[in-house]
Amino acid sequence: MSKLSSKEYEALLEPMQVELLHLSQWLQAEGKRLAVVVEGRDTAGKGGVIKAITEHLNPRMVRHVALPKPDAREQTQWYFQRYVAHLPAAGEIVLFDRSWYNRAGVEKVMGFATESQVSAFLKQAPVFEKQLVDDGLLLRKYWLTCDQETQEKRFAERRTDPLKGWKLSPIDVSAREKYAEYTRAREAMLKATHTRSAPWTLVDFNNQRLGRLTMIRHLLDSLADFVVPQKKVALPALKQPLKKEHYGVVKPIKKFKLP
Numbered sequence: 154m155s156k157l158s159s160k161e162y163e164a165l166l167e168p169m170q171v172e173l174l175h176l177s178q179w180l181q182a183e184g185k186r187l188a189v190v191v192e193g194r195d196t197a198g199k200g201g202v203i204k205a206i207t208e209h210l211n212p213r214m215v216r217h218v219a220l221p222k223p224d225a226r227e228q229t230q231w232y233f234q235r236y237v238a239h240l241p242a243a244g245e246i247v248l249f250d251r252s253w254y255n256r257a258g259v260e261k262v263m264g265f266a267t268e269s270q271v272s273a274f275l276k277q278a279p280v281f282e283k284q285l286v287d288d289g290l291l292l293r294k295y296w297l298t299c300d301q302e303t304q305e306k307r308f309a310e311r312r313t314d315p316l317k318g319w320k321l322s323p324i325d326v327s328a329r330e331k332y333a334e335y336t337r338a339r340e341a342m343l344k345a346t347h348t349r350s351a352p353w354t355l356v357d358f359n360n361q362r363l364g365r366l367t368m369i370r371h372l373l374d375s376l377a378d379f380v381v382p383q384k385k386v387a388l389p390a391l392k393q394p395l396k397k398e399h400y401g402v403v404k405p406i407k408k409f410k411l412p
Contacts, residue, residue: 162362169369170209177210179379181244186290188241189372190252193297194335195325196307198361202297203248205365206372210246219250232256232274233281240290253278257342262334263324275345282351292351293375295368296339297358301332 157165180187189206191199200219207215218239227235233253241247256274260266266274286292299307308329311321328335347353354371358364 156360157362157366162366165366166205166369169366169373170205172373173206173210173369175381176373176376176379177214177244177246178381178383179377180246181214182381184243186241186243187246187376188285188290188292189246189248190254190292190294191248191250191297192252192254192258192295193358194299194304194332195328196304196311196320197297197299198358198364199250199297201361202358202365202368203250206248206369207246214244215246215248216241217248217250232270233277240285253281254342254346257346258335258338259324259328261338262331263327275342278346279348279351282346283348286350291376293372294351294353295372296343296353296355297364297368298355299358303359304332305329 176187179185191203193199203217207217216239220235220239223230223235236249236253239247239249253274256266256271257278261271282292308321308325311317343353354368356364356368356371
């Protein structure tokens with residue numbers, strides 16, 4: 154299954170999105186907490202898979218966290234501190250679009266962190282994550298893989314597509330020349346932080362549709378049997394006749410033809 158049409162993709166995604174709803178309901182019923190770390194190269198598809206996961210979930214119970222660079226105050230804090238503030242409470246799902254692993258990736262490669270800071274992080278991250286898991290947090294870590302040729306095609310698309318141009322930053326442009334450095338940084342990160350309590354799962358995202366389906370399927374299968382019986386809300390007949398609205402309607406712009 155190397156290529157999926159939009160129709161085929163939606164047909165495969167929809168039943169998994171129903172399972173994600175069941176998962177969310179199970180988390181709420183059991184008071185469980187789920188944090189999903191989504192990491193990968195620029196253009197790998199982190200935002201797309203997070204959108205596919207959250208699309209039909211209760212927005213009160215799921216959060217997409219994509220933190221900007223730390224401000225002056227945050228730079229003086231314990232490194233993990235600003236991420237801790239976004240961890241889920243009972244019944245919640247939090248998806249980190251990049252995470253504390255910024256230190257082992259972009260900060261290392263682009264020179265925003267010193268070697269001693271990166272070394273300390275690689276030692277501390279497994280301890281930090283074990284504490285989270287020991288406290289009952291369900292932690293899943295995904296790295297989305299992407300070949301350089303594919304990355305270059307996506308960069309070019311972002312440069313020419315006005316709807317995607319905001320995704321292309323000066324940092325992304327600089328990082329294009331450091332593909333090999335990012336690879337070495339990733340391998341060092343995986344070696345130090347792929348642990349029994351918080352393992353990494355690598356997913357091929359050269360085909361983003363197939364990658365999303367693969368990652369979501371793995372996420373669902375990695376958790377318990379989470380189906381929670383749901384009572385359907387009854388809709389009794391109204392005792393009063395249906396009412397009509399009597400307000401005016403804004404006329405459509407003439408150059409747009411409605412079907």
